[in-house]
Amino acid sequence: MTKTKAFFFTIIFLAVIFGVKAQSKSTESGFTSLFNGTNLEGWVGNKESYKAQDGMIVIDPQGGGGGNLYTEKEYGNFILHFEFKLTPGANNGLGIHAPLEGDAAYVGKELQILDNTADKYAELEVYQYHGSVYGVIPARRGFLKPVGEWNQQTVIVNHPKIQVIVNGTTILEGDYLEASKDGTLDHKDHPGLVKSSGHIGFLGHGDVVYFKDIRIKEL
Template sequence: MKFKATLCALLLCSSAAFAEDGFVDLFNGKNLDGWFVEPANPAVWTVKKGELARFPQSSYLWTKEKYGDFILEMEFKVSPDCNSGLFFRTDPKNPVQGGFEIQIMDSFGKTPDKHDCGALYDAKEPAVNAVKKVGEWNTLRLEVKGPKLVCHINGQKVQDLSLDDWTTAEKNPDGTPNKYKTALKDQPRTGHIGFQDHGHDVWFRNIKIKKQ
């Protein structure tokens, strides 16, 4: 009887800890419930063994729900020459100009620039090149709240910035040009989360999110 009481107490503590954690699964590991493809395409992303993978000739994949301030954690794996991305606060109808992208790329061993893994695409290079070799799983944690953005890859901080520093269209704070016709500080602070299909195989798993 004492053992049962102790077990129940442990289970209750475990449940409480889980609730206090606040994270929910963004990808259930079984199917694409809660997601949609844009542009519409008969081919869809595939789910196998709890992993989300790009299907040949599929389109970008987006959450049905919009998110503003959040913490997202996930794992990803790249293929040779992979070029993909994690979009957030983005308009699926206009992902190139209507949102933000953390670059996901096969850039192991490179001196990173504004287009390598961990970059805020075309706006800020990662502080370190933290991506692992092709075929190895990487962890990513993205935190956004208001203008503040912090991103870690494999436990290393690759971004720590304020979007409010991007005050001019087509120009970065360091004076270099970028593609954005709207200054990043003026971009919407709410939008969809998505994964880029750029013609290369890429895998994602254990995707979870906590609203802030």
């Protein structure tokens, strides 16, 4: 290879590298961190079971239900990124468009956060597995990393449409109003489906779960 060709390919290589970096930066543009890594400033709810620890939000209910931890601010349409790590048999939830009182699965919406592989969950309804809009839209299974490893999740909400991406794969995409127009899968009332804004929260169910790198971009 001549020096001219080598120089030419070097320029192309550097352009690609810097282009990828620029693209990576641009995709982060507009995102705001919801967790400062140090304390639970900006959050309300159960700050006894939920703790800031080593750059993570950790729910350690010590045998209790764990309760809920919500953002102080309300959000409408958004892109939410976060990472989570499950413990064996863990069950939690992501509340969206939720008020601070009541069961977020019904008065707002709840996306399941669940160890799908646990034997005790083998007979759940399809709308109860990880990533599902609880009671309304089931998510695809088989895309969680082994328990104890970190998972990456993105939730895109553009009311009434929702998309859930886990570890790079879309496991749910749909319209929760359209999906429930002839009744919900769990045959229960979900008045929160019509809500277009509310709090985002982690919904405890008595298990240890870890969260970090929680970022949001409002749409």
